[in-house]
Every structure is written in structure tokens, then in C-alpha cells.
Amino acid sequence: MLLIIQGILSGIPAGVTYGLMGFSIALIFRTTGVMNFAIGHCGMMGVFFGWMILGFTNSLPLAILSGVVFGWILGVVIERFLMRPINNMSHGGMLIITLGLLFIFTDAAMLIWGTEAYPFPEIYAGAPLIFNTSAQPIIISANDVALTIVGLVLSVILALILGYTKIGIASRARAQDVIGARVVGINTDRIDMIAWSAGIAIAVIVGFLVAPKESVQPNMLLNLLIFGLVACVLGGFGSPFGAIAGGLVLGVLEKVATVFVPVDYRLAIILFIVIAVLVLKPSGIFAKHVKTRA
Amino acid sequence: MLEVQNLVVKYGAVQAVKGNSFAVREGEIVSILGANGAGKSSTLFGVAGMIDTRGKLFSKDVVEGKIVFQGQDISDYSNSKRVKMGLILCPEGRRNFPELTIKENLKMGAYCRGDFNKKIDFVYSLFPRLKERQIQLANSLSGGEQQMLAIGRSLMSDPVMLMLDEPSLGLSPVLIDEVFAVLVKLKEKGIPILLVEQNAIRSLKISDRAYILETGKIVHEDKAQTILNDEKLKKAYLGL
């Protein structure tokens, strides 16, 4: 029992990062209809940039800020010069293009920053929280707590933006009906650009959150890409917040699963579960229905 | 108010509108009539700047021609720029945002133009049903209410000129009466309307002038009253 509680508690921080990653994938997919398989590597570019700034300035907040800004600009560039001209391509074509981006960013990072894995500081390095129980203590690292708080605050901010600001409602409107959005004068191109930028910026933040564990290296977010996609599958691609919920479920499931199956097999088993979910209920566990691009 | 010269709309190989010129003057209701697939909706799309062909690598859609609105050449303007000038389209098939609330839908109507707080009362006074249901999602509305919402949303942007595409489509006779009553009210307020309607006789009755479209080309133009008594209309519709 305690193992399960420990599993749940340590699963939440992981789940938050999966959920945010899923959020950024779902945000771009829902708004623009493109599933971005390069999202992890876009985030990685931002993290590398931030890491570089960290080297120059030694200031963690500045590093994170510059990384996020870099990610935002990357989003603008990708949307404006790659995605906008081809926005009526087939799913297959789009898929291959984002896979191409993934490859390009992998090697670009290697060429610019080398193949080494660099360490990155934790956002909050304090003493871990320890709860003593009769059998065995439950341990939560301080960074995990900080990470969870950052993640949840970010989710709330995103929820507020999407729910109540004009631009947020407009982006939901654009996702639901393009023609409707255009007749009321919404500049759909700009909304798409914002979705790309915001999505990549979130991926950069996720990158910073996991950088202490994964180190800064070209494929640091490859696994998170897969987990993010899985979070989307669980939560349904229709809603970004479904993805966050899916991410939390996934994180907890992953850690709790280790109680019952050998640690090494947990990923394989989760992925098989994901295929089952995808096949049985493609719209996700939480979503009511899903909209696909015609 | 609006003057269109040689409008051409092509979707790939299909030429939907083939070089039409027409105009809408101050305070007028002008109807565009024609069989289904004659190019009426494409005409409105072309005028509203809905077909965005700029910077698209693989798009084969083409819009050509000169569109002058309030003395300004808006042919190169984007859709949002046209909306900002007050040239508003209420599209065919409602095109509401199904998973936004009715209030949010109306808020989106005032996205580019129009004061939300001022206009919302006007729209609610026209369509009291919308006020009752303002926090419900749009997809919970019936067909007629959705049409009200679509018209209401266009009115939110304080139109200088309004283009309506099939506002009575799929509505019951009572609701059709209601819609046409609203159109007359708008006319009284001095808003010119470019109207595309299936219900030819109804729309001619409230119109000042009308154009008849046949396979993408304007074949006839006259006073609404004249057309109402004309055999040409019957030909365009029933092929007699």
C-alpha cells in the first residue's frame, strides 16, 4: 500500500511533465491540424539555447526566459516559413515534414553544441520531504515538489488564457470552425502562429523541468515526445486539458506499475495499453468526441 | 457602397464565378438568385476575402477582380481587414463555434469590430431566446436558434454592410418569417444587405434589386419587382 502511495506521489511530477508535453502537442494539433512529431526536439533547441545563456550569465531565470523566448521565435519561424505555405497538405505529408524537422534538429544540436550530455541545475534544490510512516518512509524530492507547482501553475495560467482572454477564445473558435473564425475577422494565420509558438515555448519549459534528470543532450526530449503523445491518446487530442489529465494518469500509472511488474517492462506494457486505448477509443478516455481534419 | 468588377473565383480547375460585376448601393437590399451550384456562395466568399490564396504553396484557388468598398479598393485586403471596415458575411451553414457558449460566440462576433457591451443588448433584443441560453454551448441549440446565433454574431460586429448566405435554409415557415422580419428591421436601420436566398420570392419581396446567376455568370439584372413578375426567373430555377 505504501509503495502505491509512494508511486502515486512520485508519479505526479513525472505526470505533470508528460501532461504539459501532451498539452503542447494537442494545442498545435487542435488549432492547426498538424501533429508535431518534432515538438520534443523543438523544445530541446530552446533548452540548449537557455543552457548556453546559463553558461554566459550564470543566471537560471534568465536562462529559462531566453530559452522560452527562443522557442517562441522558433515557432514563429516554423509556422511562417514552413507550415503556412503548405497548410493544405495531406496528413502523411505533414507527418513526414515534422519527422524531417526532428532529424534536422537532432543533428543541428549536435553540430552546434556537440554530442555530450551536459548537466543542468534543478529549479529548486532543497532537502527532500520525508514522511515517516510505520513501515517505510515516503520520500519526495524538493525539486519534484517545485516542478509540480510550476507545472500546475502553468496549467492554470494556460487554462485562464484559453478560457477567458479574447485570443484564447479565438484560438478555440478557430479550432472548431475555420470558416466561422474567418467571417468574424479572426486572422487564422496569426492564431496558428501563436499556437505553434506557445506550443514550442511550453515544450521548452518541459525541457527545463526535466533537464536535471535527462541532462541537456540532443535526444533529451525524445522519450517525452512519446509520453506526450501517449498523454494525448489517453486524454484525447480534442482538448489540451484532457492531455494534462492523461499525462497525470500516465505518470502515476507508470510509477505504480513498477509495484506489480519488473521495472524494465513497465514502458512496454504501458505502450501496449496505449495501443489498446487508441484502438478501442480513439477519442481518448476523457474526451467526448474528437475532431479530425477532413 | 460596394462595387465589384469582374470577380472570378476558381477552385483548382473549377471556375465557380466567371467574371461578374455587380454593386450594392446605400440602404439597399440586393438579392443574388440562382440554382444551387450557380456560384452564389463563392461570390460572397470572394467579396468577403474568405478564400486566402496568399503564400500558399499548393493552393490552386484563385480570386481575381476589383472590389471597392466605401470608395476604397479592398481587393488585396485580408478577411480581417475587410471585417474591420464593416463588411460582414453571415455564411451558409451557420458556422457557429459548437463548443463555445452562446455568449462566447457573440463575443467572437465583436472580435475585430463593434462594442460587445453595447451591441449585445441589441442582439438579445432581436433574439430573446439567445439571452435565455447565453451560457449554453452552441451545439445544444436547435437549427433555428443556431441560425439566430449566426445572424446575431454578424450583427455583433456592427456591420456597415451585411452579406447573408441562405439565412432561411432549413428553417420552419415561422422562423423564416422571423428572419425576414429581422432583415427588414436592419434595412430600416440603413444597413445595406447583399442577400443570397433559396426562397427567391420571399427575398425578392424585400429586395430592391436582384441579380440572377447561371453557372457562375450573371445572366440578368433588374429591379426586384420586375423580376418577381418575370419568366426568366422561373427558367433559372426550374429549367422550363
Next chain:
Amino acid sequence: MLQIKDVTVKFGGLTAVKNMNFEVKKNEIHSLIGPNGAGKTTVFNAITGVVDTAAGDVLLNGKSLISLNTNQMIYQGLARTFQNLQLFRFMSVYENIYAGYVHNYKKSFISVFFKQNASFDQGEAFARVMEVADMMHIRERLGSFPDQLPYGILKRVELARAMASDPQLILFDEPAAGLTNEETKEVIDVIKLLQNKGKTILLVEHDMNLVMKVSDRITVMNFGEKIAEGTPQEVANNPEVIKVYLGSH
């Protein structure tokens, strides 16, 4: 030949087609018309098995089509065209027409790896393709690809594909949509030619000109229900139909 019996189609809570009844007789050109959103295409889709019917039956020569999938329709002698031209983009015109004949291949999957089976009855298929290509006057285009051809020719390619399957009944979904007047005239000729060849035709079309010229009988729909049926003359003079098309006075 084709009987639509009390067909009702529902989408969620919405009834798109209600108690639809009509019959297409052998070698007849029957048109289904009505304003936008009247449910014509839904009837069409119910016949071809694209949508499920909530009630009623569709009979072709007395055999029910309701339980069949779309891909089994061709075996019942039913071919269709598509409103927005579903041609095979990356296949030549020859292959596109040949595709209409391919369902005649009934050998097992494994046999394709043996040379003698790989090209089944090419002779017969070839002859059929050539025959329908001639009929549609697209013989010179057989080597071309759909992207290279003007819209009017593409329509003929689609008709040729339908003809290659040697159907008894052809469903036309708006054959004149997007065509010039000249091309529409050609379509009228082709439809009449098909009738002469003994085919039965069900037509959904907006172009009243065409409908009035070719139809033997017309069924008019509005709001998912049949409101009139008869010869072109009868339908054109039916006050109900005039009201639907021109609006009420």
C-alpha cells in the same frame, strides 16, 4: 428495379430522411431533386451503404441492399459517380477505368505471386476499357493522368470507370456540378446514351435544365421527405414544388 421502401435515416437526434418511398424502373432515368439540405445525398448514401438506415429497406431487383457494405454494391450491379470526383489521382486514365473492372478478379491473395495469375484476363479487361473509353471519347487520354486533364474530361473518365464495371444501375451524384454549358450538354448526351445501352439511372442533380431534359420521372424532396413525384411536366407544374423552389408568395 430499385425500390426505396420507407427509408428513414437519423443522425443522432436529427432525422435527415423520413419515410422515403420511390421506385426506379428498369431502363428509366429517375431524378431526385430538392433544395440544399433536403436529404438527397443522404438517400443516395443510404442506397450505397455509406450511412445506416434507421428503418426501411432498399431493394435492387428484389434483393435487399441494406445489409451490404459499400464494397459489395458493385457485385449487385450498382455503380456510382461522386459529386467531387473521386478519381484515382496518381493512376493513369487507363488504370482509372480499369479500376472499374478490377472487382472481377476473384483469385486468392497468394496466387498473385505466380506469374500466370498476376495478370488476369488482361485481354478482356483491355477490351472493356477500350470500349468504354471509346464510348466516352477519351481514347486519346488513356495515357494521361487526372491532374493533367480539364474538369469536363475528368467527369467523362469517372463515367467511363462506372461503365467499366458493367452495372445495371448507375447512381449519378451531381454529374453537371462545375461544368460549363457545353460540357453539361455532353453529359446529357452521355446519360441518354447510357439509357440506350439499357442502363438504369438514378440522378441527383441541381441543374434543373439537365434534370428536365433527361428525366423520365422525378422525385422531389424537401426537409427529408418526398413532396412530389411524376414526369418532368407534372413536377414543374406542381404548386408544392414551385413553392419549395421559389418560396411562398
Next chain:
Amino acid sequence: MKNVIKAAILAIVVGFVFMDKPFVLLVFSTIAIMSIAALGLNILSGYAGVVSIGHAAFMLIGAYTSAMMSIHLHTPFAVNVITGAILSAIFSLVFGVPALRLAGFYLAIATLAMMEALVQFTYASEFLGAAQGIKNIPRLFQSELAVYALNAAALIGISYLINLMIKSPVGVKFKMLRDSEMASSAYGVNVSVTKIQAFVVSAVLCSIAGSLYAHTIGYIGPEDFGLFPSVMLLAMILIGGMATVSGGVIGAAIITGLPFFFSRGKIPMSLIVGVALIFFVLFSPAGLVYRISVIYGKYLQRPYIWLIRVILKMLKPTGKFVTVNGVKMHYVEHGEGQPVIMIHGNLAHHKWYQKVWDLQGYKTYAIDLPNHMWSEWTESVSIEKYADFVKGFMAELGISKAIIVGHSLGGAVAMNLAVKYPDAVDKLVLLAAGPPTGIQSAPERYPVYERLKTDKNMLKMFMKAVAPGLKDMLLMDKLVNYVFLQNPMVYIAHADEVGKFNITNIKSQYKNPYIFLLGDKDIAISKNMAEATLAYLGSNGKLIMHEGIGHALIMENPELFKKEFYAFANQSI
């Protein structure tokens, strides 16, 4: 079959050239293996239009099955391959039957998850060697050359079988599915069954490739079959060419081969592949195979064709010359008796009549029209002018009246002659002649006619389609070679002319008898067209159809032609 022999010869040459360089042979082995896997993916993605980004998973199944069996059970290679293929087929069915209902991106995620799950399972399993992988997998042969030979043979054999499948109706069904699910369903394609078929075939091919890989390289690890290899497979078919059997080979050669031949670390391969993916999707979706074939057709055969022309010009014309209207015309004459003028068609020359110019009791003149073969070139390329030349030719030789035989475009010339100079025509033998109203050439065909100038392969294909009954390929080759002597302008000009000319008034001018001979396999002239022609010609003749004959009766079945000719020409009027 011919391509198989060509490929085998190429493979053998490569083998012998690099016999002493085992490393190079290993590279070629790897290319062959990856080509098989790419071919597998090409069936699914290129032909059936289903994009998978997890196909390396099936290579993993094949590779691990093979490796484990040969290490632990010491089974022979063939058993390993087959077991792996069966396992892959079963796995692809279990995964594919439910998953292939998903569309687009969702299916891509499902394949990604499937692949990742297998890779993670392998990583986790101590039994399968975990992250260390499996080392020392028994090699099949000690000699690298033998290993190479096996891999090359496997590639060639599989390509041959797949080619059969692609050309069969099943291949057509795959393509139909790719281009429009809706239409393919309406034309009898069971969408889910057909997709599964493509999926299983592709899985089996990838599995075979995996088995070969394990035994060729001798070491496998889970990272060999992850996301990057899967996308590399996709890149191979995209770069090489979707929906082509050879596309995967070219793609595999570039992506697998390049890093080997340059020093491995220096080329940022992922960057190149990434850029190539985007570039090919956007600007050249048909891939390199297509580009190469265009370049080959347009430019690379030019020296060869130039050479053909030079050599042919050194030969002596076999016939005689006569100057008509200032143009030297070449002709050959045979036999004695009533004169018969034989006029060849488009892209042809007098030699087309070589099998039929011995006609008992007739003196035949097979001519080269101006602009063709040994005759001089002239600017005036119209069918009417050609008719004038034929008339002039007869006048020069003192022939006042002759039986005129016209094939295809020559038939049009013959009819024109009959309209303009009815007295010169005794009887008319029309061989698959164009209709009196002309045939409009489709505008999109012009680039093809233009291509014929520089592309012997295409011209030959053209001829094969025109004369399906002519089995003597050497003769075919000869006939094609002589075409290159003709005036380059006529390739296009004839297409124009055939569309322009109109002699619908022929009935009122020409009253003598005629026959019209036509094969039922003719791709240029149909029975309908012939019947239309007959309506213009009047009732003084008839149409005779021949079964199994294409556009060229005189080449395909000369005896039949002679029989028909004698029957027609010998009868007294």
C-alpha cells in the same frame, strides 16, 4: 523477367569488382537488406498509402527470432527466416486488424507505440540480451562474397515477386485505396482487408530483411530497430520514389551507403535525411527514380541516338530515288504487275512493309514520305502536301493509276489522295487509318511526343503498344532505330496535322472500292472510329476486323494481310 536478368548481371558485376574488398561487399549487403525492408514499407506506404513510422519493429522481430533460434536451437537459416516471417505476419495481424481502422496521425502514433513497445520490451528482457543486444550470431558463410550473393539474390527474388503482385489486380487495389478510399470501396475494394494484406506483406518483407541483417552483421541490439531506423526506412522510399519497386533500392543505397563511403562521423546524416524528407515531400514527391528516368529520357540517351543516326547514315539506301516537287523521295520496288503504292504511317518508314511487299502479280512501291528515313526533309508537313507528293511520285514514275495501301497516318494520306486525285486511285486499302474528321491530339500528350525525339526506350514502348503482335524484338529494334532518321519537327507536327485534316467529302469524289482492315487490339483506332470512317467513305467497301491484332497488321500477321489483299485486289469490278 528481363529486369531480373539485368539486375542479376549488375549484382554479379559488382560482386566480382569488389571481390577482394569484403568491407565494400558488406556495405552492398547492407544496402540490399535495407532495400528489402524499404520495399516492404513501400508496399504499405507507397502503394497502399498507409504511413507507418514503426516498421523497424518487424525487422526487430525477424532479426531476434533468427538470432535466438540459430544460437539456441541451431536451426538452419531457412527455418529461421520462415519462422520470423510467420511471427511477423501473426504480430502484424494482431496489431493491424484493430489499428488499421485508425486514420492518418492516429495510425502513425499507433505504429510508433507498437515499435517503441517492442524496443522497450527488448531492452528490458535479459533473455533477449537487453541493451547489450545479441553478439556472435552465426554467419551463414565465411566468405563475404557468398553473403553478399545471398543478400543480392534475396533482393532480386523478392523484387520479382513483389513486381508480380504490384502488376496484378491486387496491386491496383492497393493504389486505388491510396488515392481514394471512398471510390475504391464503391468499386469493390474491401478497404480493411486490402489494408491488412498490404500490412502483412510489408511486415513479412521487413522481417526477412531483419533475419538477413542479423546473420550478415552478426550483432543486433534494440537500438538498431527504433524510431530513427523506422524513419530512415520512410526516408528511403521517399527519396527513392514512392510506389516504385526500385525506389527503395536507390533510397537505401543513398542513406545506408553514403555514410559508409565517407568517413562515418563527418557527415551529419540525420540533417541530410531531415532536409531530404522535407525537400522531397514538398518539391519532388515522385522521388529520384522519377527524376532519373526523366533525365535519362531527355538527355542521357542523346549520344546513343546520335550514334544510331551516324551509323545508319553510313549505310546505303537499298532503294531508288526520284525527285518530286524538288524533294528527293526514296522508294523500293518489288515484283511485276499492277502497281501498288504503299504509304507508311507516323513514326514509320518504308520498311514497315517489308513483310508484305512481295505480292504475286503486283508491282509494289514502298515509299518513304518526305521527312522520313531516306527521303529528303521539307518544311511542308501537311497530310494534303504528302498526298501531293505521292501523286507527284506516281507522275514521275509514269504510274497513272494504282492500288493505294495506306497505314495509319498513311491511310489519311491515301484518303486525301483519293479526294484530290480520284482518278489516280484504283482501289484503296486502308490499314487502321485515321478517321476523315481527324483525331485531335490531347494537349497533355505533346510533352510525350517531344520526349520521343530523345528517348528510344519510350519510343520502343510506344511501338510495343502499337504492335502487340510483333514478337520479333530484333526487328522491332531495327524499325525503331530507323525512326531516328526522320525530321525532328514531325514528331509534333504530325500530331497537329492529324487533328487538323478533314476530308469528310470523300464520298462525293472517290467512287472506287476500298477495304478497311482493323485489329481489335488496336489502341489508336477503335471499331467505332472505323465505322465512322466507313460512313464517310460510302457503301463501296467494307470493314474487316481481325482478332488479336493491334495497330500494325502488316507487321503482326503479314500472311493475313496478303490474304485480304489478294481477295480484295484480285476481284474484278
